Amino acid sequence: MEFLMIxxxxxxxxxxxxxxxxxxxxxxxxxxxxxxxxxxxxxxxxTGDPLQPFRVSTDPSCHAGVIAEMVA
Known part of the structure; x- marks a missing residue:
């Protein structure tokens, strides 16, 4: 997969x-x-991926790379 991104x-x-x-x-x-x-x-x-540097998640177990959160 990394080869394709490069x-x-x-x-x-x-x-x-x-x-x-x-x-x-x-x-x-x-x-x-x-x-x-x-x-x-x-x-x-x-994400550190130049093709998708940011992503949005609703998965509460996903903590790696969190730069901001919105909570109720």
């Missing part, structure tokens, strides 16, 4: 759309929408 990055810069969708700001927006809809704990995680 090849994808070697092909050139990421598209502006991917940069927007993978931004911390977008992760905060998505987390806010999930939190507003479900009123449950939502975490924003830093």
């Amino acid at each position: 090849n994808a990055l070697d092909r050139g810069p990421l598209s502006p759309k991917r940069s927007e969708l993978c931004s911390r700001e977008n992760a905060v927006r998505v987390a806010g929408r999930i939190f507003d809809d479900r009123a449950m704990k939502v975490s924003i995680l830093h």
Whole structure:
């Protein structure tokens, strides 16, 4: 899997759309929408993966890389 990520990055810069969708700001927006809809704990995680540097999780056992949490 790491080999595929390296090849994808070697092909050139990421598209502006991917940069927007993978931004911390977008992760905060998505987390806010999930939190507003479900009123449950939502975490924003830093993955260290250049193709998906941030992700949103509703899994309470997921603690690695948490940079922000929304709780009711």
